[in-house]
Amino acid sequence: MSQSKRSETDKFLDESFIYDGIVIALIISVTNNIYDLSILGLANEFILILIVWYGIVEHFIRSSKTMNIDTRYRLFFYATFLIGSVLNTFIYKAYGITFIPIIIVPMIITLLIDYEFGASAGLILSLSTAFHYHDFFMFLQLFPQVFISTYLLKNVRSRMQVAKAGLISGIVSLVMILLQEPVRHFYFSSRDYLILFLNPLVSSIIVLGVLPYIEVSTRIYSNIGLAEISTPNHPLLKLLIVHAPGTYYHSMRVAELAEHAAENIQANSVLVRACAYYHDVGKIRNPEYFIENLKTPDDNPHNKLSPDISRSILINHIKDGIEIAKKYRLPIQVEMAIPQHHGTRVQKYFYTKALEIDPNTKIEDFKYPGPKPKTKEMGILMLADVVEASSKSLKQPTIDNLKQIIQNTVIELFEEGELDETGLRVDELKIIIDSFTKVFETLSNQRIEYPTVDEKTEDYKLINR
Known part of the structure; x- marks a missing residue:
């Protein structure tokens, strides 16, 4: 595509992106209510997500060099964000709160775009999920994982750092649940506590597994991928x-x-x-x-x-x-x-x-x-x-x-x-x-000049040892 055609396409997409927050808020709200549709609940969630989107995310988008260098970055962000929303909803309905892979999408976005966008995506996902189920304690359990994992991935350069972020997020997840126990009893079994700890760790392993495929297919690379090439x-x-x-x-x-x-x-x-x-x-x-x-x-x-x-x-x-x-x-x-x-x-x-x-x-x-x-x-x-x-x-x-x-x-x-x-x-x-x-x-800088050894002198010394 020529430079002029690329500019025209970018301009067209930029004008279309004025309404991106509305579309994304609507999709997430509908996804959250797909099992138990409530018009009032859907409307409330829609308004909440709009406020967070245009109050925080849109500000980051406008000021981000990375997000605005090519429209493919923005489209990737939106697509990944929405996939994460659908995935979290279905897994929560099928298996419960302990299995929600809340950090997968924020980690991927942080690695491939920027920390601010990863944390913002995690904030909206955590907040909308907790708001839908009228459970603020759920937010206190989900968002700290997101914040810690994305913060630890700022300027990441090795796969070990990703695994370490998952491990620390697992510890944070467990600690946040234990801190809430005196206020609200979750009736968790030992197995549930183990899953809470392992969930972020397994999520980080999944991120490491899918990352190369995302990089090659989208040509949006993390620092890890850049170092490898x-x-x-x-x-x-x-x-x-x-x-x-x-x-x-x-x-x-x-x-x-x-x-x-x-x-x-x-x-x-x-x-x-x-x-x-x-x-x-x-x-x-x-x-x-x-x-x-x-x-x-x-x-x-x-x-x-x-x-x-x-x-x-x-x-x-x-x-x-x-x-x-x-x-x-x-x-x-x-x-x-x-x-x-x-x-x-x-x-x-x-x-x-x-x-x-x-x-x-x-x-x-x-x-x-x-x-x-x-x-x-x-x-x-x-x-x-x-x-x-x-x-x-x-x-x-x-x-x-x-x-x-x-x-x-x-x-x-x-x-x-x-x-x-x-x-x-x-x-x-x-x-x-x-x-x-x-x-x-x-x-x-020049290396020092080493003294040369006279071969006859060296031979004489060896004979007379």
Whole structure:
């Protein structure tokens, strides 16, 4: 889908989403009342969910970068949320409160979208269920599980953290029931208490089991999935190192710069590393036309091509990259990083070359199609890419002239307006400059020179031992 068509679709869906809270509130209310329909109860639940939705969830949606980067995130959130509502209702009716898997959907949403949305979904599910059965104690038992499990999954990077969140939620579930015993006796057996404890733990195991399938099918990845594709063993990276080794090593260096900077400004370093690994994957198809893959500058095929053809080849690596990303089911955000890391910048070298041939050449013809970076992570990726490429132009790089390149790059991109939509503040840009500098300092550190051993002297010592 072209960028203009995608924008039109997003605009249409955004207008449709004005009424999303009404639709979701109605579906959840009907689901809760499907066994024992009560018009008054349905109306009360509908109003309650509307208040929570437009008072909390809609606020998060409007201010969330993640939710608004692509409409598929919002559709996934709604679908998962509604499936959870139906699942909880049917399981409660069939097996009772101890079997309600209240944390499954909030955990999935937290892992794949954000903590605020996971906790909000859990709040509505817990509140609507308790409200339907006129049982506030049920809310006190359900929501603490949701809150703890989603909070523990903020910025999660390993599967063990998910299992640990399930275990702690199980303990919280048991404690909340025991605390309510003096006020309201539940008449639970030992088996029921065991189920209360094991339910969140088993739910976390289910989440871990279904997570890879959700990621591959929706291309919405958790940090765990992003970390798994950010390894040299991925088939696409193996192709890259064979067909475009220079691009591969450039991507590794960009990843080091970008990850370190993201960590220092509390951005998603796992995401930015994954994006850095695959941002130039489109160069696999024509690696010989990119300077980092040439053995010597004299081999540059662009010396024999017109600027227009060279421009088209460079732009095509973005189109090729997007096609390859879709083919390999890479995350949506990785696909979006491929055009955004160039933004709408001008191909200055070929534009200057074209001006020498035709002074009337339009600068717009030599701009990348964009869009500009939309998040902090994409902004960091653009900066790291330009800085790493520029550093290769130095014949005798020193920390001082590398730092000068870093500062000039940040100032240039800032003044060009390429970072306007990223949300990066001036103080964060200063931190990024320092971070890039530290990475180059680390990479430039020399190992100590070990003394050489004279072979004759060593032989003499061995004979006379």
